[in-house]
Structures are given as structure tokens and as C-alpha cells.
Amino acid sequence: MYLRPFLLNVFFSNRFIHAKVMHRGTSKVVSVASTNAKDLRNTLPSLVDDDACRTVGRLIAERSKEADVYAMAYDLRKGERIEGKLGIVIDTIKENGIIFVD
Template identity: 80%
Template structure:
């Protein structure tokens, strides 16, 4: 350790000047701050101490390189980790040979917000067919009404791999949208 007599004392002066007619050069948030002037005098620089290395700020890693991603392939991507908070309500539609099922779920809590199925008692006895286009329209209208009752006005639908939005699925999505639900 170096003795205190070998190093000269440091003296810093800090002055802030905020002029009354201060106009920012740009519209950024940093231009609204007053300008600070910092001056240092008699800074010692001994040969065994590299003084400038103490003031270097190293940036933190925010993304992984490809080699790191290859080592841990099961880690979710940024989109997979944040999408459940950006689009929290998800529509699930299932077509069986005899019925149509649809539900809106909250992604974070897995709570079911609204459900509609042609297998329910009231629809099973009133609809002539439980799988045709008219049944799809009824399911879309019920999902939209029940989602509004739960104060959900924006939902997301993610089609599966090689799934086309056409036919009965397209009818359900169009009916939900026509009844005041926004797809995000």
C-alpha cells in the first residue's frame, strides 16, 4: 500500500449553471437537466496504479450469444417470456366430431374467463346441428358476450402450426370481432 504522503490530495469543484433563459437544444428528457461542469485539479497518477480503470463502467449482458443459446436450448425466448404479460387473454377453440368448444383464458394465472360449447344443455336442444356454421356463429357470439361481462375487451388468438384461419374457425373469430372484442 502506498503511504498517504506519496499521493497528493485531490480537489474537485462542481458548479451548476441554470440560466433563466435556458432553452433545450433538443426535445429529449436529458436536455431539461441543468448543465454541470466538473473540474479536477492535481490528480496524481502513480506508475503502479492505473487510475483510469476505476472509472470504466462495464455494460451488463442483456442478450445471449448463439453459442450460449445452443448450450441451453430449453430456455424461453424474450418474446415467450413477455408475451403473456403483453397479451394476457388467449382464445382456445377446439373442434371435435360432435361439438365445438371455445374458451378465453388468462395466461398468467390459467384462469378461465369465459366458456362456450355446443354441448351445453341450452344449445344442444335448440341448435339443429352442433358442428355447422350457424353453431360457430352462436359460439362466437356467446364468447364475446361472456368476455364483456368479465371486463375483457381484447383477446389474442394464436393459430397452431399449419393451421389456417378459414371455415368454422374464421366464422368464430369474425363473429367475436363483430360483437366488440378486439384481437391483439
């Protein structure tokens, strides 16, 4: 548990995508990206498509690195698999230099 202090949380609604990275011990939010944010809402053609997933993943990776976070974990919920939109977000974060630990 102490080897995975930073946890990725991704939420998908019908209208937007929201992701944040938190420190497990202190619950301090390290980075946040949402297609509901004013800067993205006005520039993305769709707030829930694959392109939006890639944008959120890239922003989370950049903002996490700015906060000196280079590794994080994602805890699967019951019955959840890393595929589809969640897979795109996580793959984009990995492509931008963040390591995922189990």
C-alpha cells in the same frame, strides 16, 4: 407477451364446438361456450355447422365482455390458418366488439 394476457382456445370435434378464453398468467378461465352445453344442445339444429360457430362466437364475446375482457389473442397451431369454421368463430367475436391483438 404481457400485452396479450387473454388467449382464445377453440376446439372442434365431429360432434360439437368448444371455445374458452383464459388468462395467460393465471390460467383462469374467463368465459366458456360449447355447443355441448345443455341449453345449446337442445336449441341448435346442428352442433357443428356454420350457424353453431356463430352462436359460440357470440356467446364467447358476450361472456368475455361481462368479465371485462375486451381484447384477446389467438395463437395459431403449426400449419393452421384462420379460415372455415375457425374463421367464422373469430369473425363473430370481432363483430361483437372484441379486439384481437397480435
